[in-house]
Amino acid sequence: MKLRFDEEKCIGCYACYTACIAAHHSPEEEDANSRRAIRTVVSEDFQKNICVGCVHCGLCMKQCPEGAIYREEEYGLILVDREKCTGCRACASVCPKGVIHYDADGKMEKCDGCIDRLREGREPACVRVCCVGAVERVCN
Amino acid sequence: MSETKIVKTTCSTCGPCCEVDAYVKDGRLISVEGSRNTPMQSGGLCAKGVAATQYVYNKERILYPMKRTGRKGEGKFERISWEEAYEMIAGELLRIRGEYGARSAVFYAGYAKWYRPALLRLANAYGSPNFCTESSTCFQAAALAWRSVYGNRICGPDLKNAKTLMLWSSNLYHSNTPMSKAFQGFKKRGGKVIDVDPRRSVTAHDADIHLQLIPGTDGALALSMAQVIIEEDLYDKEFVDKYVYGFEEYREYVQQFTPEKAEKITGVPEDLIRKAARTYAGNGPASLMFSASPVVHHINGVQNYRAVFSLIALTGNYDVEGGNRTQPGPCSPANEFGQIRRYDGEEAIGQKEFPVWFDLSCDEAQCTMLADYISGEKPYPIKALFAMGLNHRMWPQPEYLKKSLEKLEFYVNVELFMSESSMAADLILPACTSYERAQVHAGMGGRFFFSNQAIEPVGESRNDIEIIMEVYRRMRFKDPTICDEVLGDGYQAYMEHILKPSGLTLEELKSHPEGMMGKNLFPLAVKNYEREKFHTPSGKVEFKSLVLERYQDSHGYEGLPVYHDYRENEAVDRQQFPLILNTGSRKPQLFHSRLYRMSWLNNIEAVPMVEIHPEDGHAYGVGDGDFVRVTSPSGQITGTAVYNVQGNPGVVYIYHGNSKGDANELIGKDYVDPISGFPGFKGYFCRVEKAGDTEKVAENDAENDAADR
Numbered sequence: 001m002k003l004r005f006d007e008e009k010c011i012g013c014y015a016c017y018t019a020c021i022a023a024h025h026s027p028e029e030e031d032a033n034s035r036r037a038i039r040t041v042v043s044e045d046f047q048k049n050i051c052v053g054c055v056h057c058g059l060c061m062k063q064c065p066e067g068a069i070y071r072e073e074e075y076g077l078i079l080v081d082r083e084k085c086t087g088c089r090a091c092a093s094v095c096p097k098g099v100i101h102y103d104a105d106g107k108m109e110k111c112d113g114c115i116d117r118l119r120e121g122r123e124p125a126c127v128r129v130c131c132v133g134a135v136e137r138v139c140n
Numbered sequence: 141m142s143e144t145k146i147v148k149t150t151c152s153t154c155g156p157c158c159e160v161d162a163y164v165k166d167g168r169l170i171s172v173e174g175s176r177n178t179p180m181q182s183g184g185l186c187a188k189g190v191a192a193t194q195y196v197y198n199k200e201r202i203l204y205p206m207k208r209t210g211r212k213g214e215g216k217f218e219r220i221s222w223e224e225a226y227e228m229i230a231g232e233l234l235r236i237r238g239e240y241g242a243r244s245a246v247f248y249a250g251y252a253k254w255y256r257p258a259l260l261r262l263a264n265a266y267g268s269p270n271f272c273t274e275s276s277t278c279f280q281a282a283a284l285a286w287r288s289v290y291g292n293r294i295c296g297p298d299l300k301n302a303k304t305l306m307l308w309s310s311n312l313y314h315s316n317t318p319m320s321k322a323f324q325g326f327k328k329r330g331g332k333v334i335d336v337d338p339r340r341s342v343t344a345h346d347a348d349i350h351l352q353l354i355p356g357t358d359g360a361l362a363l364s365m366a367q368v369i370i371e372e373d374l375y376d377k378e379f380v381d382k383y384v385y386g387f388e389e390y391r392e393y394v395q396q397f398t399p400e401k402a403e404k405i406t407g408v409p410e411d412l413i414r415k416a417a418r419t420y421a422g423n424g425p426a427s428l429m430f431s432a433s434p435v436v437h438h439i440n441g442v443q444n445y446r447a448v449f450s451l452i453a454l455t456g457n458y459d460v461e462g463g464n465r466t467q468p469g470p471c472s473p474a475n476e477f478g479q480i481r482r483y484d485g486e487e488a489i490g491q492k493e494f495p496v497w498f499d500l501s502c503d504e505a506q507c508t509m510l511a512d513y514i515s516g517e518k519p520y521p522i523k524a525l526f527a528m529g530l531n532h533r534m535w536p537q538p539e540y541l542k543k544s545l546e547k548l549e550f551y552v553n554v555e556l557f558m559s560e561s562s563m564a565a566d567l568i569l570p571a572c573t574s575y576e577r578a579q580v581h582a583g584m585g586g587r588f589f590f591s592n593q594a595i596e597p598v599g600e601s602r603n604d605i606e607i608i609m610e611v612y613r614r615m616r617f618k619d620p621t622i623c624d625e626v627l628g629d630g631y632q633a634y635m636e637h638i639l640k641p642s643g644l645t646l647e648e649l650k651s652h653p654e655g656m657m658g659k660n661l662f663p664l665a666v667k668n669y670e671r672e673k674f675h676t677p678s679g680k681v682e683f684k685s686l687v688l689e690r691y692q693d694s695h696g697y698e699g700l701p702v703y704h705d706y707r708e709n710e711a712v713d714r715q716q717f718p719l720i721l722n723t724g725s726r727k728p729q730l731f732h733s734r735l736y737r738m739s740w741l742n743n744i745e746a747v748p749m750v751e752i753h754p755e756d757g758h759a760y761g762v763g764d765g766d767f768v769r770v771t772s773p774s775g776q777i778t779g780t781a782v783y784n785v786q787g788n789p790g791v792v793y794i795y796h797g798n799s800k801g802d803a804n805e806l807i808g809k810d811y812v813d814p815i816s817g818f819p820g821f822k823g824y825f826c827r828v829e830k831a832g833d834t835e836k837v838a839e840n841d842a843e844n845d846a847a848d849r
Contacts, residue, residue, distance in 0.1 A: 011313040011314075011317070011320060011342045012313075012314075012342050012728070013186060013187060013313060013314060013317045013728040014187040014728055014729050014744055015184065015185060015186050015187045015190055015317065015728075017187065017744070018187040018190050018191050018729070018740055018741065018744075019185075019187075019190040021191070021740045022171065022190055022191055022192075022193060022194070022740065023171070026193070027193040027194040027196075027197040027198070028197070028199075030739040031739065031743075032739075032740065038744070042785060044785070045340055045785055045786075046340045046345050046785065046786065047784060047785050047786055048342050048345075120144075122173075125190075128173050128174075128184070129173070129174070129184050129185050129190050130184050131174075131182040131183075131184035131185070131186075131317050131318050131320040131321055132182070132184075132320050132321065132324065
């Protein structure tokens with residue numbers, strides 16, 4: 001499974017960005033990060049803030065010297081094994097979307113495709129919340 | 141491990157009350173998704189709604205009734221029982237009624253809105269004419285402008301049948317995100333969109349024609365479109381001849397607003413004004429989508445919107461398919477909302493200053509000047525305030541109101557959160573969110589929906605209407621002359637009562653989680669004016685308002701939708717304040733003051749954020765990301781400057797309601813539309829300067845002080 005984000009369709013409402021936090025964190029986690037990233041796109045007389053997310057391309061997996069990043073079998077999502085991550089940040093250097101984050105301990109944190117929700121038969125939070133279909137799930 | 145259950149309920153974080161599926165596990169709300177069974181929603185949700193868990197389980201939720209222990213405004217409270225709280229309210233309200241008269245108590249509905257009819261009933265039973273709401277600075281001026289022209293409630297757009305849609309200052313992608321799909325559906329069907337907005341918002345970017353006007357020049361733009369429509373003979377002569385009052389004077393007046401001249405006033409290129417006028421009048425049927433506040437948050441706001449609304453009748457788009465219709469879709473009757481008349485047996489607050497607000501009644505008093513009424517004891521002493529969700533940051537110069545609230549003899553605020561506005565209260569009562577109570581929704585299109593209670597109330601919080609009912613019962617017990625036919629029967633009966641005219645019962649609605657159409661539907665009709673006169677003094681559409689003209693001598697109101705430019709304000713030295721200040725335009729992640737306390741939303745952008753065009757930034761030595769000081773003739777705040785090219789140079793945009801720097805402090809309390817009393821939130825003046833490090837230190841100190849409290 002991959003996730004697709006259509007920058008043109010995006011209306012800059014931050015719903016996917018927030019849904020991602022809500023899907024992975026309890027309300028008490030005040031400083032929780034979204035695994036999506038806000039970018040401002042600017043033209044001459046127009047600008048909007050879009051929220052880019054991981055497309056599960058796997059480039060970070062190829063770059064990781066520790067083998068901490070892997071493709072899980074059930075959905076084909078690119079996930080990280082937190083224990084193996086040494087925080088070298090090699091993954092961030094190749095991420096084409098710039099959506100690799102690091103937690104308070106310096107460990108890599110990325111989109112997990114909402115795998116827990118998928119197992120419950122639900123859609124990824126960002127896909128489910130988007131009102132204009134800018135974030136979509138694409139099956140391999 | 142218990143199972144997760146899905147409960148059909150409603151989000152009420154902002155206005156539209158989107159239907160949601162709440163995921164509940166072990167009695168706790170864990171997740172929400174937009175419902176897919178409703179015709180008006182896309183199935184998605186907005187950033188505010190999807191963060192529901194941080195709203196419901198916010199650390200600032202009030203858990204128990206709290207009584208003041210320190211001096212007023214000090215913010216010291218202790219937990220008391222509901223019993224004690226109710227007895228105190230009933231006792232104090234009756235004491236004040238006995239000492240000063242019923243009118244000295246104000247009943248105020250802020251956020252949320254759903255309990256308004258019940259609170260109005262309570263005010264009526266008590267005998268006070270002073271039922272007021274947050275709508276003293278939101279929406280009602282738009283409704284007033286409409287009523288002065290057409291005599292009825294605002295007619296909505298018939299999106300399904302329209303060929304052209306004119307959005308007048310509505311960035312719906314951000315203000316009503318779940319409506320995006322319906323809007324995009326209109327575009328996919330080939331509908332043309334004209335968007336009037338000072339900024340190239342995401343919505344404007346998607347329009348066929350974008351009229352990017354200088355804020356507050358809406359009236360001049362609309363009058364200019366009328367000039368083109370009349371000159372090019374594109375207007376509906378038959379409708380105008382038969383149903384419009386004052387057309388000749390209106391026609392003469394609009395001649396002053398040729399597109400050449402209007403370009404100079406509004407900044408919109410004359411060719412684009414002509415093109416928009418021809419499209420709206422020529423590519424019909426055309427609908428106009430109004431918005432609650434942007435147009436009327438100007439000191440010529442009512443007249444500006446009158447000019448806009450007049451275009452509907454001028455082009456024959458009133459109450460026809462694809463136009464603005466008295467009934468754009470199926471409709472079923474329901475009790476309560478819009479049905480309860482305010483007691484008007486004596487003068488209410490705001491009545492002297494804003495008589496048209498009362499003549500074209502919205503069944504509310506006008507409380508923009510509440511602080512003056514409390515402090516000045518005019519028109520008579522105000523001694524008690526029974527408020528629900530009162531937020532002083534909805535007013536201009538909010539600190540002034542906050543101080544005034546401390547002068548009240550008795551002030552109750554029913555709230556979700558421990559808000560700043562509650563600090564002056566004698567009593568704070570915990571309300572619950574829509575997830576914690578059941579509610580009947582009488583929705584659009586004749587559809588009803590039962591919003592289930594998803595979780596137990598947090599702490600000892602209670603349903604607003606049950607609080608109102610208990611206050612009523614306690615007062616009635618002490619004074620049997622206090623009487624209302626509905627409030628005494630309990631909340632279940634109240635829900636039945638709402639539904640009754642629709643022909644549905646509560647039981648059958650509950651058993652249809654997807655919602656139900658009312659059984660009694662009004663037959664769909666167009667051109668109601670052929671059967672029934674307009675509810676205006678002339679019985680016609682009033683391009684020249686006879687209600688406004690009543691107050692020509694006393695208040696200087698004019699009947700025509702005249703345009704007066706706020707920039708011709710001689711009291712303001714434009715050398716000192718060269719930039720136009722526009723506050724409070726919608727942000728997708730915020731809603732007035734109440735969402736700043738949700739870190740997931742508050743952390744998205746810098747707050748308070750001063751959005752400034754890069755050209756202005758360069759001209760005034762302000763860089764992207766600089767800490768700045770914004771000064772208006774009325775106040776000063778600090779914030780973070782962020783470059784933004786959506787608006788034209790010369791205008792600064794700041795979202796309001798933040799305690800770290802509230803843009804509303806910059807708006808003078810007397811800077812209001814003389815007709816509606818609405819503050820000129822979106823058209824004032826300021827300068828922006830890079831602030832020194834000392835100010836940043838001062839701000840941090842202030843923050844630390846606040847944290848210590």
